Amino acid sequence: MEMFEILQQRLGAGHVLLREPMKNHTTFKVGGPADIFAIPRNVDELTFAIQACRNADFPYFVLGNGSNLLVRDGGIRGVVISTAALCEICLPDDHKIYAQAGAMMPDVSKFALAHGLCGLEFAEGIPGSIGGGVVMNAGAYGGEIKDVFCTAQVIDKNCRLIDIDLQSMDFAYRKSAAAAQGYIVCGVTMRLDKGSAADIAAKMADFRARRRDKQPLTMPSAGSTFKRPPGHFAGKLIMDAGLRGFAIGRAAVSEKHCGFIVNKGDAVAADILSLIDHVQSVVMEKFGVMLETEVKIVGE
Ligand SMILES: Cc1cc2nc3c(=O)[nH]c(=O)nc-3n(C[C@H](O)[C@H](O)[C@H](O)COP(=O)(O)OP(=O)(O)OC[C@H]3O[C@@H](n4cnc5c(N)ncnc54)[C@H](O)[C@@H]3O)c2cc1C
Structure with a gap:
Protein backbone atom coordinates (compact mmCIF):
# COMPACT_ATOMS: atom_id res chain seq x y z
CA MET A 1 0.00 0.00 0.00
CA GLU A 2 1.18 3.50 -0.73
CA MET A 3 2.28 5.63 2.23
CA PHE A 4 -0.58 8.09 1.62
CA GLU A 5 -3.14 5.31 1.95
CA ILE A 6 -1.45 3.74 4.97
CA LEU A 7 -1.59 7.07 6.79
CA GLN A 8 -5.06 8.00 5.59
CA GLN A 9 -6.49 4.66 6.74
CA ARG A 10 -5.27 5.31 10.29
CA LEU A 11 -5.48 9.12 10.59
CA GLY A 12 -8.67 9.56 8.58
CA ALA A 13 -9.57 11.57 5.48
CA GLY A 14 -8.78 15.25 5.84
CA HIS A 15 -5.85 14.51 8.14
CA VAL A 16 -3.48 13.44 5.38
CA LEU A 17 -3.00 15.85 2.48
CA LEU A 18 -1.14 15.59 -0.81
CA ARG A 19 1.20 18.26 -2.21
CA GLU A 20 0.44 20.67 0.61
CA PRO A 21 2.24 24.02 0.13
CA MET A 22 4.66 24.53 3.02
CA LYS A 23 4.30 28.30 2.67
CA ASN A 24 0.96 27.81 4.44
CA HIS A 25 2.76 26.27 7.43
CA THR A 26 5.80 28.51 7.94
CA THR A 27 5.96 31.99 9.46
CA PHE A 28 8.28 33.07 6.59
CA LYS A 29 5.37 32.24 4.23
CA VAL A 30 7.65 30.54 1.73
CA GLY A 31 8.31 26.92 0.77
CA GLY A 32 7.21 24.48 -1.90
CA PRO A 33 4.90 21.50 -1.39
CA ALA A 34 5.26 18.59 1.00
CA ASP A 35 4.56 15.35 -0.92
CA ILE A 36 2.38 14.16 1.98
CA PHE A 37 1.28 16.26 4.95
CA ALA A 38 -0.02 14.31 7.96
CA ILE A 39 -1.84 15.78 10.96
CA PRO A 40 -1.99 13.19 13.78
CA ARG A 41 -4.47 14.06 16.56
CA ASN A 42 -2.92 12.13 19.43
CA VAL A 43 0.35 10.50 20.49
CA ASP A 44 -0.76 7.07 19.19
CA GLU A 45 -1.35 8.49 15.72
CA LEU A 46 1.93 10.40 15.85
CA THR A 47 3.79 7.21 16.82
CA PHE A 48 1.98 5.31 14.07
CA ALA A 49 2.99 7.87 11.43
CA ILE A 50 6.65 7.87 12.54
CA GLN A 51 6.74 4.07 12.68
CA ALA A 52 5.09 3.70 9.25
CA CYS A 53 7.72 5.99 7.71
CA ARG A 54 10.61 4.30 9.48
CA ASN A 55 9.40 0.78 8.59
CA ALA A 56 9.14 1.70 4.91
CA ASP A 57 12.38 3.70 4.99
CA PHE A 58 10.29 6.64 3.82
CA PRO A 59 11.64 10.15 4.52
CA TYR A 60 9.74 12.25 7.07
CA PHE A 61 10.07 15.60 8.77
CA VAL A 62 8.41 16.65 12.04
CA LEU A 63 6.91 20.13 11.90
CA GLY A 64 6.01 22.35 14.85
CA ASN A 65 4.70 25.80 13.98
CA GLY A 66 7.30 26.36 11.24
CA SER A 67 8.56 29.51 12.97
CA ASN A 68 12.23 28.61 12.71
CA LEU A 69 12.16 27.11 9.25
CA LEU A 70 13.13 28.07 5.75
CA VAL A 71 11.66 25.51 3.34
CA ARG A 72 13.22 25.61 -0.12
CA ASP A 73 11.00 26.26 -3.17
CA GLY A 74 11.08 22.63 -4.36
CA GLY A 75 9.33 21.57 -1.15
CA ILE A 76 9.83 18.51 1.04
CA ARG A 77 10.01 14.95 -0.26
CA GLY A 78 8.31 12.33 1.86
CA VAL A 79 5.93 13.02 4.75
CA VAL A 80 5.73 16.18 6.81
CA ILE A 81 4.19 15.23 10.17
CA SER A 82 2.63 18.25 11.83
CA THR A 83 2.15 18.40 15.61
CA ALA A 84 -0.41 21.21 15.29
CA ALA A 85 -3.33 19.09 16.53
CA LEU A 86 -1.49 17.87 19.65
CA CYS A 87 -2.20 20.91 21.73
CA GLU A 88 -3.50 19.87 25.17
CA ALA A 205 3.55 43.05 29.18
CA ASP A 206 7.08 44.46 29.45
CA PHE A 207 8.53 41.74 27.17
CA ARG A 208 5.64 42.24 24.73
CA ALA A 209 6.29 45.98 24.52
CA ARG A 210 10.03 45.44 24.02
CA ARG A 211 9.35 43.03 21.14
CA ARG A 212 6.85 45.40 19.54
CA ASP A 213 9.38 48.25 19.70
CA LYS A 214 12.35 46.31 18.34
CA GLN A 215 11.08 43.53 16.08
CA PRO A 216 9.36 43.61 12.67
CA LEU A 217 6.35 41.65 13.95
CA THR A 218 4.03 42.73 11.14
CA MET A 219 6.14 41.11 8.42
CA PRO A 220 6.63 37.38 7.81
CA SER A 221 9.97 36.13 9.14
CA ALA A 222 11.44 33.26 11.13
CA GLY A 223 12.70 35.48 13.94
CA SER A 224 16.46 35.94 14.23
CA THR A 225 17.95 34.52 11.07
CA PHE A 226 21.40 34.01 12.58
CA LYS A 227 22.71 32.70 15.88
CA ARG A 228 24.41 35.15 18.19
CA PRO A 229 28.12 34.82 17.36
CA PRO A 230 30.30 34.65 20.50
CA GLY A 231 31.18 38.20 21.63
CA HIS A 232 28.92 39.91 19.08
CA PHE A 233 25.30 40.55 18.13
CA ALA A 234 24.33 39.40 14.64
CA GLY A 235 21.96 42.37 14.12
CA LYS A 236 24.64 44.93 15.04
CA LEU A 237 27.25 43.33 12.75
CA ILE A 238 24.74 43.36 9.87
CA MET A 239 23.78 46.97 10.55
CA ASP A 240 27.43 48.06 10.83
CA ALA A 241 28.11 46.29 7.53
CA GLY A 242 25.65 48.74 5.94
CA LEU A 243 23.04 46.10 5.14
CA ARG A 244 19.99 47.60 6.86
CA GLY A 245 17.09 47.30 4.38
CA PHE A 246 19.26 45.53 1.79
CA ALA A 247 17.01 43.41 -0.43
CA ILE A 248 17.30 40.57 -2.91
CA GLY A 249 14.06 39.96 -4.78
CA ARG A 250 11.29 40.30 -2.20
CA ALA A 251 13.47 39.35 0.80
CA ALA A 252 15.09 42.11 2.84
CA VAL A 253 17.16 42.74 5.93
CA SER A 254 14.60 44.29 8.26
CA GLU A 255 14.88 48.07 8.68
CA LYS A 256 13.64 47.67 12.25
CA HIS A 257 15.95 44.85 13.40
CA CYS A 258 18.86 43.88 11.15
CA GLY A 259 19.02 40.40 12.70
CA PHE A 260 15.71 39.55 11.02
CA ILE A 261 15.32 38.79 7.33
CA VAL A 262 11.75 39.55 6.31
CA ASN A 263 9.48 38.57 3.45
CA LYS A 264 8.22 41.81 1.91
CA GLY A 265 5.39 39.84 0.26
CA ASP A 266 5.63 37.07 -2.35
CA ALA A 267 9.30 36.34 -1.62
CA VAL A 268 10.50 32.88 -2.58
CA ALA A 269 12.95 30.80 -0.57
CA ALA A 270 15.62 31.41 -3.26
CA ASP A 271 15.47 35.19 -2.48
CA ILE A 272 15.98 34.53 1.23
CA LEU A 273 18.79 32.02 0.65
CA SER A 274 20.65 34.45 -1.65
CA LEU A 275 20.24 37.19 0.94
CA ILE A 276 21.54 34.93 3.73
CA ASP A 277 24.62 34.13 1.58
CA HIS A 278 25.17 37.79 0.82
CA VAL A 279 24.89 38.87 4.47
CA GLN A 280 27.26 36.09 5.56
CA SER A 281 29.91 37.03 3.01
CA VAL A 282 29.74 40.80 3.62
CA VAL A 283 29.95 40.34 7.42
CA MET A 284 32.82 37.88 7.01
CA GLU A 285 34.67 40.25 4.72
CA LYS A 286 34.18 43.31 6.96
CA PHE A 287 34.50 41.80 10.42
CA GLY A 288 35.95 38.30 9.97
CA VAL A 289 32.90 36.78 11.73
CA MET A 290 31.02 33.84 10.21
CA LEU A 291 27.28 34.15 10.90
CA GLU A 292 25.70 30.75 11.38
CA THR A 293 22.01 30.39 10.57
CA GLU A 294 19.68 29.82 13.51
CA VAL A 295 16.86 29.17 11.04
CA LYS A 296 16.75 25.54 9.87
CA ILE A 297 16.92 25.23 6.09
CA VAL A 298 15.12 22.18 4.72
CA GLY A 299 13.67 20.78 1.51
CA GLU A 300 14.74 20.72 -2.11
C1 LIG B 1 8.60 36.82 15.13
C2 LIG B 1 9.46 35.69 15.69
C3 LIG B 1 10.09 35.87 16.91
C4 LIG B 1 10.87 34.83 17.44
N1 LIG B 1 11.48 35.04 18.65
C5 LIG B 1 12.22 34.05 19.18
C6 LIG B 1 12.85 34.23 20.46
O1 LIG B 1 12.72 35.26 21.11
N2 LIG B 1 13.59 33.20 20.94
C7 LIG B 1 13.76 32.04 20.26
O2 LIG B 1 14.45 31.12 20.78
N3 LIG B 1 13.18 31.84 19.05
C8 LIG B 1 12.42 32.81 18.50
N4 LIG B 1 11.83 32.61 17.28
C9 LIG B 1 12.09 31.36 16.53
C10 LIG B 1 11.11 30.20 16.79
O3 LIG B 1 9.84 30.68 17.21
C11 LIG B 1 11.68 29.20 17.81
O4 LIG B 1 12.90 28.63 17.34
C12 LIG B 1 10.69 28.07 18.12
O5 LIG B 1 11.20 27.31 19.19
C13 LIG B 1 10.46 27.13 16.94
O6 LIG B 1 9.34 26.31 17.25
P1 LIG B 1 8.41 25.71 16.08
O7 LIG B 1 7.36 24.90 16.70
O8 LIG B 1 7.96 26.79 15.18
O9 LIG B 1 9.47 24.77 15.35
P2 LIG B 1 9.63 24.51 13.78
O10 LIG B 1 10.13 25.76 13.14
O11 LIG B 1 8.42 23.89 13.24
O12 LIG B 1 10.81 23.43 13.81
C14 LIG B 1 12.11 23.76 14.27
C15 LIG B 1 12.91 22.47 14.38
O13 LIG B 1 12.39 21.68 15.43
C16 LIG B 1 11.97 20.40 14.94
N5 LIG B 1 10.75 20.04 15.67
C17 LIG B 1 9.64 20.79 15.86
N6 LIG B 1 8.77 20.15 16.66
C18 LIG B 1 9.34 18.96 16.98
C19 LIG B 1 8.94 17.85 17.78
N7 LIG B 1 7.76 17.83 18.41
N8 LIG B 1 9.80 16.80 17.89
C20 LIG B 1 10.99 16.79 17.25
N9 LIG B 1 11.42 17.81 16.48
C21 LIG B 1 10.60 18.88 16.35
C22 LIG B 1 11.75 20.58 13.47
O14 LIG B 1 11.92 19.34 12.79
C23 LIG B 1 12.83 21.58 13.13
O15 LIG B 1 14.07 20.94 12.98
C24 LIG B 1 11.02 33.62 16.73
C25 LIG B 1 10.36 33.45 15.49
C26 LIG B 1 9.58 34.47 14.98
C27 LIG B 1 8.87 34.24 13.67
Missing part, protein backbone atom coordinates in the same frame (compact mmCIF):
# COMPACT_ATOMS: atom_id res chain seq x y z
CA ILE A 89 -2.19 21.74 28.21
CA CYS A 90 -2.87 20.62 31.79
CA LEU A 91 -1.70 20.98 35.37
CA PRO A 92 -0.48 17.63 36.77
CA ASP A 93 0.30 19.27 40.12
CA ASP A 94 0.58 22.71 41.74
CA HIS A 95 4.03 23.40 40.33
CA LYS A 96 3.96 21.60 37.01
CA ILE A 97 2.48 22.15 33.58
CA TYR A 98 2.25 19.40 30.98
CA ALA A 99 1.82 20.44 27.37
CA GLN A 100 1.58 18.31 24.26
CA ALA A 101 4.23 19.04 21.65
CA GLY A 102 2.02 21.16 19.38
CA ALA A 103 0.76 23.50 22.12
CA MET A 104 1.89 27.01 21.26
CA MET A 105 4.40 28.60 23.63
CA PRO A 106 2.29 31.77 24.00
CA ASP A 107 -0.65 29.58 25.09
CA VAL A 108 1.48 27.63 27.58
CA SER A 109 2.80 30.91 28.93
CA LYS A 110 -0.74 32.30 29.34
CA PHE A 111 -1.82 29.05 31.01
CA ALA A 112 1.01 29.52 33.53
CA LEU A 113 -0.19 33.07 34.22
CA ALA A 114 -3.76 31.85 34.71
CA HIS A 115 -2.50 29.41 37.37
CA GLY A 116 -0.17 31.88 39.11
CA LEU A 117 2.98 30.10 37.97
CA CYS A 118 6.07 32.07 37.02
CA GLY A 119 9.07 31.19 34.85
CA LEU A 120 7.46 31.04 31.41
CA GLU A 121 6.94 34.78 30.89
CA PHE A 122 9.76 34.84 28.32
CA ALA A 123 7.88 32.39 26.07
CA GLU A 124 4.75 34.45 25.51
CA GLY A 125 6.17 36.20 22.43
CA ILE A 126 7.85 33.18 20.83
CA PRO A 127 5.51 32.00 18.05
CA GLY A 128 6.52 28.33 18.12
CA SER A 129 5.20 25.08 19.55
CA ILE A 130 6.52 23.82 22.88
CA GLY A 131 7.96 20.77 21.06
CA GLY A 132 9.89 23.06 18.72
CA GLY A 133 10.82 25.15 21.77
CA VAL A 134 12.42 22.12 23.44
CA VAL A 135 14.28 21.10 20.28
CA MET A 136 15.60 24.66 19.81
CA ASN A 137 15.93 25.45 23.54
CA ALA A 138 14.01 28.61 22.69
CA GLY A 139 14.68 31.60 24.86
CA ALA A 140 14.35 35.35 25.26
CA TYR A 141 14.98 38.10 27.81
CA GLY A 142 17.21 35.96 30.00
CA GLY A 143 14.93 32.88 30.11
CA GLU A 144 15.07 29.68 28.11
CA ILE A 145 13.20 26.36 27.98
CA LYS A 146 16.08 24.66 29.79
CA ASP A 147 15.23 26.71 32.94
CA VAL A 148 11.72 25.28 33.27
CA PHE A 149 12.18 21.88 31.64
CA CYS A 150 11.45 18.86 33.82
CA THR A 151 10.92 15.89 31.46
CA ALA A 152 9.82 15.23 27.90
CA GLN A 153 7.91 12.28 26.59
CA VAL A 154 9.63 11.36 23.33
CA ILE A 155 9.55 8.71 20.63
CA ASP A 156 13.06 7.30 20.45
CA LYS A 157 14.94 5.74 17.54
CA ASN A 158 13.26 2.38 18.27
CA CYS A 159 9.77 3.93 18.26
CA ARG A 160 9.42 3.47 22.02
CA LEU A 161 7.77 6.17 24.11
CA ILE A 162 10.27 7.14 26.79
CA ASP A 163 10.80 9.98 29.27
CA ILE A 164 13.90 12.11 28.92
CA ASP A 165 15.14 14.16 31.87
CA LEU A 166 16.89 17.51 31.94
CA GLN A 167 20.40 16.09 31.97
CA SER A 168 19.82 13.76 29.02
CA MET A 169 18.31 16.59 26.98
CA ASP A 170 21.77 18.23 27.04
CA PHE A 171 20.49 21.75 26.38
CA ALA A 172 22.85 24.41 25.01
CA TYR A 173 22.35 27.72 23.24
CA ARG A 174 19.50 27.12 20.76
CA LYS A 175 19.97 23.37 20.72
CA SER A 176 19.18 20.17 22.57
CA ALA A 177 19.90 16.46 22.25
CA ALA A 178 16.57 15.94 20.48
CA ALA A 179 17.97 16.32 16.97
CA ALA A 180 21.17 14.36 17.57
CA GLN A 181 19.30 11.50 19.29
CA GLY A 182 16.45 11.46 16.76
CA TYR A 183 13.86 12.14 19.50
CA ILE A 184 10.37 13.16 18.46
CA VAL A 185 8.94 15.25 21.28
CA CYS A 186 5.33 14.27 22.12
CA GLY A 187 4.86 16.21 25.35
CA VAL A 188 6.76 18.29 27.86
CA THR A 189 6.47 18.67 31.62
CA MET A 190 7.71 21.98 33.04
CA ARG A 191 8.38 22.82 36.66
CA LEU A 192 7.48 26.37 37.68
CA ASP A 193 7.41 28.48 40.83
CA LYS A 194 4.35 30.01 42.42
CA GLY A 195 4.19 33.74 41.78
CA SER A 196 1.92 36.74 41.89
CA ALA A 197 -0.35 36.90 38.85
CA ALA A 198 0.07 40.70 38.75
CA ASP A 199 3.89 40.40 38.63
CA ILE A 200 3.76 37.68 35.97
CA ALA A 201 1.36 39.75 33.83
CA ALA A 202 3.53 42.86 34.24
CA LYS A 203 6.64 40.99 33.14
CA MET A 204 4.83 39.60 30.11
